[in-house]
Amino acid sequence: MSQTFNQLYSLKYLLEIEKAGKRSSLHSFHRYFGKLIPAIPAFAIKNFTREGDWVCDPFAGSGTTLVEAKLNNRNALGFEINPISCFISKVKTTALDTNKLEELNEMLLQDIQADNHPVREEELPYCVNRQHWFKPFVQEKLVKIKRNIDMFFCRHASGLSGKEQKDIADFYKLVLSSIIRNVSNADTQHVFPGYSKRLRRLDEEGKREIKVLNSFKNALYKKTRALKEYNFRNLNAQIIIENSDSRFLEAEKYPKAELIVTNPPYISSIRYIETLKLELYWMEFIFSGAEYKSLEKKMIGNDRLDRKDYAVRVLTPYERINKIVEGVYHLDAKSGNVVGRYFNEMTDVIKNMNKLLKPRGHVVMKISDSKVKKVKIETGLLLTEIAGRFGFKAVDFFIDKIKNRSLLTARNTYSDIITHDYIVVWQKVEEADGV
Ligand SMILES: C[S@@+](CC[C@H](N)C(=O)[O-])C[C@H]1O[C@@H](n2cnc3c(N)ncnc32)[C@H](O)[C@@H]1O
Structure with missing residues (x-):
């Protein structure tokens, strides 16, 4: 009897049910590589929390967990190193x-259309190889949209509070950011920006028409409709989003969560910063090459190591992981240290996850194995072993098949095609400090 009950209500089964549900169009506000499917936070939130509880995501990305928390009237706390991701969330x-908003949208569109002031050089953002990525008329139109957003509330008396004005201006900036890739020379079919042969050919044959204002207008209307459909007005859940490094948090500063739902970066993971570099430049989140580089190096699992970073093998406190590091290091020193560093950095985050949770709180994490230099790394199992040392017990571990073919891309030059992910579930049983 209890066997049947467990089978019926296994977490895997509950996730499958959740996948069949309708999802909010808020999730597609902005392209983001490595997004969680919303059903994962949705099923975890419904199973492990109640209204008013806190849900946390230490790798919040574009905010899938936070949105699902808010839609379900849970408070949400997100940490994320990439400033544009925090902005999207x-x-x-x-x-x-x-x-x-609908009233103001029309005023903004009129302002942009009527703007015939020339674009000055100093209005163009810092953007490496700008001419390569954007045609001159596209640059001009993007500046015009941006400047009219920036000046909008100076021009029009809206009767809105300062906060309301800022929220609407931020919404407009997000709409602008969401079209940058589409109007650039970077092929939208690729994860990393690249002016592909396909686009070059279309350009040479005059078959690509870039309509910047139309793209902005369509995106503006579409996202306004999404907001109308899923407005949070009747919900009073709080959202805290911190642009910070999850390895170094002052966890005690925040409300304790009942649940953490997350998908951490992968080993030598896709270069998240690079996938969003055009938006980071245009929306002025990055002003120099040094800033860009420094952000990349803070990404857990990054493979931007200098020679000095792999002169000596990086070891971890875990024998099993050290064997893997040694094996990979032997084949390629840099890759070996990417692996060693990944598990050390994730250890810091796991300790913080423990501190962010209430006693008996849960972690639901989507993770997949990696292959580094042909060495298979069972990331989910190894992280579960580490979690066991920092106050967690493993509750469940199951395969979640990736159905969407477009996600079946090689994550980077080191790893193979990934056809499934794992869902791991842990429960906090002790304080990490006491371990
Ligand atoms: C797999 S993505 C998460 C995507 C997110 N669940 C979503 O649906 O959009 C992993 C995220 O971890 C972030 N990240 C990497 N290193 C970090 C660090 N040290 N601290 C905080 N966030 C980090 C990356 O910027 C990336 O957004």
């Missing part, structure tokens, strides 16, 4: 007065 979780 903020806009996706902010309620706006959509009637007012």
Whole structure:
């Protein structure tokens, strides 16, 4: 009897049920590589929390967990190293007065259309190889949209509070950011920006028409409709989004969560920063090459190591992981240290996850194995072993097949095609400090 009950209500089964549900269009506000499917936080939130509880994501990315938490009237706390990701999450979780917004949208579009002031050089953002990525008329139109957003509330008396004005201006900036890749020379079919043969050919044959204002207008209307459909007005859940490094948090500063739902970066993971570099430049989150590089190096699992970083083998406190590091290091010193560093950095985050949770709180994590220099690394199992040393017990571990073919890409030059992910579930049983 209990066997049947367990089978019926296994977490895997509950996730499958959740996958069949309708998802909010807020999730597609902005392209983001490595997004969680919303059913994962949705099923975890419904199973492990109640209304008013706190849900946390230490790798919040574009805010999938935070949006699902808010839709389910849970408070949410997200940490994320990439400033543009925090910005996307903020806009996706902010309620706006959509009637007012619709009125203002038309005024903004009129301002942009009527703008015939020339674009000055100093209005163009810092963007490496700007001419390569954007045609001159595209640059001009993007500046015009941006400048009219920036000046919008100076020009028009709206009767809105300072906060409401800022929230709407941020929404407009997100709309702009969401079209940057589409109007650039970077092929939207590729994960990393690249002016592909396909696009070059289309350009040579005059078959690609880039309509910047139309793209902006369409995106503006589409996202306004999404906000109308899923407004959070009746919900009073709080959202805290911190642009910080999850290895170094002052965890005690925050409300304790009932649940953590996350998908951590992968070993030698896709270069998240690179996938969003055009948006980071245009939306002025990055002003120099040094800033760009420094952000990349803070990404857990990154493979931007200098020669001095792999002169000596990086070891971890875990025998099993050290054997893997040694094996990979032997084949390629840099890759070996990418692996060693990954597990050391994830250890810091796991300790923080313990501190962020209430006693008996849960972690639901999507993770997949990696292959580094042909060496298979069972990341989910190894992280579960580490979690066992820092106050967690393993509750469940199951395969979640990736159905969407477009996600079946090689994650980088080191790893193979990934056809499934694992869902791991842990429960906090002790304070990490006491371990
Ligand atoms: C797999 S993505 C998460 C995507 C997210 N679940 C979503 O649905 O959009 C992993 C995220 O970890 C972030 N990240 C990497 N290193 C980090 C660090 N040291 N601290 C905080 N976030 C980090 C990356 O910027 C990336 O957004």
